Amino acid sequence: MDDDRYRRGWEKLEEIDGEAGERVIASLKDIAPDLARYIIEFPFGDIYCRPGLDLKSREIATVAALTAMGNAAPQLQVHIHAALNVGVTRGEIVEVILQMAVYAGFPAALNGMFAAREVFQARDDKGQS
Amino acid sequence: MDDDRYRRGWEKLEEIDGEAGERVIASLKDIAPDLARYIIEFPFGDIYCRPGLDLKSREIATVAALTAMGNAAPQLQVHIHAALNVGVTRGEIVEVILQMAVYAGFPAALNGMFAAREVFQARDDKGQS
Amino acid sequence: MDDDRYRRGWEKLEEIDGEAGERVIASLKDIAPDLARYIIEFPFGDIYCRPGLDLKSREIATVAALTAMGNAAPQLQVHIHAALNVGVTRGEIVEVILQMAVYAGFPAALNGMFAAREVFQARDDKGQS
Amino acid sequence: MDDDRYRRGWEKLEEIDGEAGERVIASLKDIAPDLARYIIEFPFGDIYCRPGLDLKSREIATVAALTAMGNAAPQLQVHIHAALNVGVTRGEIVEVILQMAVYAGFPAALNGMFAAREVFQARDDKGQS
Amino acid sequence: MDDDRYRRGWEKLEEIDGEAGERVIASLKDIAPDLARYIIEFPFGDIYCRPGLDLKSREIATVAALTAMGNAAPQLQVHIHAALNVGVTRGEIVEVILQMAVYAGFPAALNGMFAAREVFQARDDKGQS
Amino acid sequence: MDDDRYRRGWEKLEEIDGEAGERVIASLKDIAPDLARYIIEFPFGDIYCRPGLDLKSREIATVAALTAMGNAAPQLQVHIHAALNVGVTRGEIVEVILQMAVYAGFPAALNGMFAAREVFQARDDKGQS
Numbered sequence: 001m002d003d004d005r006y007r008r009g010w011e012k013l014e015e016i017d018g019e020a021g022e023r024v025i026a027s028l029k030d031i032a033p034d035l036a037r038y039i040i041e042f043p044f045g046d047i048y049c050r051p052g053l054d055l056k057s058r059e060i061a062t063v064a065a066l067t068a069m070g071n072a073a074p075q076l077q078v079h080i081h082a083a084l085n086v087g088v089t090r091g092e093i094v095e096v097i098l099q100m101a102v103y104a105g106f107p108a109a110l111n112g113m114f115a116a117r118e119v120f121q122a123r124d125d126k127g128q129s
Numbered sequence: 130m131d132d133d134r135y136r137r138g139w140e141k142l143e144e145i146d147g148e149a150g151e152r153v154i155a156s157l158k159d160i161a162p163d164l165a166r167y168i169i170e171f172p173f174g175d176i177y178c179r180p181g182l183d184l185k186s187r188e189i190a191t192v193a194a195l196t197a198m199g200n201a202a203p204q205l206q207v208h209i210h211a212a213l214n215v216g217v218t219r220g221e222i223v224e225v226i227l228q229m230a231v232y233a234g235f236p237a238a239l240n241g242m243f244a245a246r247e248v249f250q251a252r253d254d255k256g257q258s
Numbered sequence: 259m260d261d262d263r264y265r266r267g268w269e270k271l272e273e274i275d276g277e278a279g280e281r282v283i284a285s286l287k288d289i290a291p292d293l294a295r296y297i298i299e300f301p302f303g304d305i306y307c308r309p310g311l312d313l314k315s316r317e318i319a320t321v322a323a324l325t326a327m328g329n330a331a332p333q334l335q336v337h338i339h340a341a342l343n344v345g346v347t348r349g350e351i352v353e354v355i356l357q358m359a360v361y362a363g364f365p366a367a368l369n370g371m372f373a374a375r376e377v378f379q380a381r382d383d384k385g386q387s
Numbered sequence: 388m389d390d391d392r393y394r395r396g397w398e399k400l401e402e403i404d405g406e407a408g409e410r411v412i413a414s415l416k417d418i419a420p421d422l423a424r425y426i427i428e429f430p431f432g433d434i435y436c437r438p439g440l441d442l443k444s445r446e447i448a449t450v451a452a453l454t455a456m457g458n459a460a461p462q463l464q465v466h467i468h469a470a471l472n473v474g475v476t477r478g479e480i481v482e483v484i485l486q487m488a489v490y491a492g493f494p495a496a497l498n499g500m501f502a503a504r505e506v507f508q509a510r511d512d513k514g515q516s
Numbered sequence: 517m518d519d520d521r522y523r524r525g526w527e528k529l530e531e532i533d534g535e536a537g538e539r540v541i542a543s544l545k546d547i548a549p550d551l552a553r554y555i556i557e558f559p560f561g562d563i564y565c566r567p568g569l570d571l572k573s574r575e576i577a578t579v580a581a582l583t584a585m586g587n588a589a590p591q592l593q594v595h596i597h598a599a600l601n602v603g604v605t606r607g608e609i610v611e612v613i614l615q616m617a618v619y620a621g622f623p624a625a626l627n628g629m630f631a632a633r634e635v636f637q638a639r640d641d642k643g644q645s
Numbered sequence: 646m647d648d649d650r651y652r653r654g655w656e657k658l659e660e661i662d663g664e665a666g667e668r669v670i671a672s673l674k675d676i677a678p679d680l681a682r683y684i685i686e687f688p689f690g691d692i693y694c695r696p697g698l699d700l701k702s703r704e705i706a707t708v709a710a711l712t713a714m715g716n717a718a719p720q721l722q723v724h725i726h727a728a729l730n731v732g733v734t735r736g737e738i739v740e741v742i743l744q745m746a747v748y749a750g751f752p753a754a755l756n757g758m759f760a761a762r763e764v765f766q767a768r769d770d771k772g773q774s
Contacts, residue, residue, distance in 0.1 A: 047231055053224035061190065065193045066197075068492075070714075072369065075232075096190045098179075101680070101683065103194045103494060105487075107714075110669070111720075114672070117675070160481065164485050168497075198494075201492075203498070230554065310611040316611075318577050319579075319615055322576075323584035326582075333752035333755065418633045421614065449709070451706035452709045453748060455713060456749065457587075458624075462623040617750075
């Protein structure tokens with residue numbers, strides 16, 4: 001059964017998303033605990049644990065995709081935090097979002113940049129890099 | 130004036146996209162030569178020349194975004210070529226596309242994977258890595 | 259002329275969307291009354307009155323689509339209300355939204371679930387099922 | 388009843404879309420004749436007949452939207468024909484599509500431009516402007 | 517470990533998608549066998565096995581979402597087959613797709629309808645309902 | 646070098662977007678000044694300065710596209726202001742947004758209309774047309 005995936009996923013979620021990820025999981029407790037479980041098991045227990053791509057590159061991919069899609073603002077913020085948590089620099093995040101102007105248009109890049117500014121300010125307030 | 134941006138952009142386009150990029154530019158000659166010029170100047174002359182993010186990470190971001198958006202199949206193929214051209218491995222490309230199942234759903238990941246298979250086969254046929 | 263469509267549509271809108279639908283219509287009075295009229299006539303007077311699919315299935319389809327598209331949060335809430343009004347259960351709505359993780363990604367499912375939680379709470383506050 | 392809308396819509400569809408529009412309607416005969424009827428009645432009988440915006444501007448809006456959305460290639464081609472039919476020039480269509488690079492990214496503009504090229508060639512073959 | 521999910525998922529995939537699903541899985545063998553495994557385990561082993569919503573409603577939700585998103589044509593065809601396989605009628609599928617004109621626009625509904633026509637013809641050719 | 650494009654773009658941005666555009670540029674100063682510069686240079690210095698399409702038609706195209714995409718609410722408001730600034734009437738803006746119901750669905754048209762109402766009210770408060 002899936003105890004391994006769940007435990008492995010939970011550890012990976014804590015490593016990558018930290019407090020923000022735990023808050024998402026907690027927020028699902030009352031309405032859809034199984035969605036919380038699937039998030040731990042599939043994205044974190046299966047995908048982010050895979051060996052073929054380093055975590056920095058994985059978060060660059062996710063920040064790029066969520067910026068380009070432009071319809072998942074809260075998840076973009078969580079993953080800008082995550083990117084910083086695994087070692088992507090603020091400057092690199094700004095470059096990824098800026099580049100999305102080419103592929104998804106300037107509004108997508110602008111809204112991504114405003115999300116990054118909020119995340120950077122929240123981390124400044126807590127003294128996080 | 131913009132001679133510098135154009136020349137710098139053209140060199141970067143050749144480095145990254147190679148023959149596939151040149152074909153896109155050539156295909157615009159009769160209908161919209163200015164779009165061809167803007168593509169050389171802005172994405173390649175301005176964005177891909179920026180120092181803050183390495184080309185491998187830039188192509189990972191682009192492959193992720195185009196897979197997730199799911200409505201730009203020809204450009205996704207061009208950028209899978211580009212990613213390979215700048216040193217992303219086939220295995221890493223498969224990981225990026227696979228990860229998009231989490232953020233854009235399984236159909237987006239499937240269609241991205243089929244695009245990758247076509248590109249890999251075309252390169253096999255030419256003896257390219 | 260269209261008196262029949264309008265009257266039939268208005269009754270269907272009241273049956274399905276109730277108070278939330280009436281508020282949307284009222285909110286268009288000053289800026290675009292014709293959009294209000296078209297909403298009554300086409301979606302409600304034409305489509306939702308069609309005999310070939312029951313209202314429960316129609317609302318399941320709409321909740322699925324709006325969750326997957328992810329760019330119409332207010333309309334998703336209106337249709338979660340509507341689904342409940344025509345007999346879809348809360349548990350079934352949670353299942354539909356959860357399933358969208360497969361087709362549109364986890365962020366779409368998460369944002370759909372948070373919309374459902376708001377609707378469920380609003381109905382709890384009013385003692386509605 | 389709706390005889391007026393239908394007749395008015397059919398005339399407007401013929402004026403705007405010409406042969407291409409009639410082919411779409413005919414193609415729905417066997418599978419969904421009611422969708423054909425709604426297309427005649429609502430977009431053409433209701434919307435394109437409204438007095439507040441000239442047909443050239445309406446087709447500029449439609450070509451822009453379909454280029455930006457990037458997931459409706461056949462309909463984009465129909466509306467590039469339609470724009471030309473109501474007096475938008477080829478040069479103006481190229482400008483509209485080019486501008487979408489700003490709002491929806493370069494892949495959307497590229498795919499829109501390739502659609503325009505196909506339409507222009509088809510019309511050249513028939514000696515149409 | 518996951519043998520149970522995999523076996524359960526494979527049976528569910530065969531029940532729902534039949535031959536079309538098996539072809540998708542087979543097509544991933546050479547390039548991304550893990551994506552094939554995840555498709556069996558998560559959508560089919562986890563989601564479609566859940567008790568809270570009948571399979572007919574699940575396929576109505578999926579056909580609606582894929583029609584509305586408009587960027588996953590092959591998967592839409594697979595799920596129109598799937599809907600028919602689990603007991604949704606052709607008429608009901610036409611209704612679901614038609615309704616998407618309201619939420620995602622007429623081009624999405626048109627392209628969905630053309631997908632349905634191809635599926636219906638393929639099944640007619642094989643004598644399937 | 647690009648002094649000309651920048652100066653030309655800044656003047657065009659002021660002509661079209663006025664105060665709202667300047668605020669967007671100012672808001673990028675701390676986090677991504679280069680994105681601000683690219684916005685001035687490419688959309689405004691390159692695209693909106695092109696002679697082949699009048700500014701009214703350009704803003705109609707942009708309002709249509711942003712309404713249809715439905716994931717760039719702040720930018721839609723900026724461009725409804727811009728459309729009014731270059732001579733599109735409120736009635737014409739309402740027509741463009743209404744027409745998007747046909748191509749992107751009623752939720753997109755509704756959300757576009759609510760954006761228009763906010764812009765119109767803000768301009769009423771300032772005595773602007």
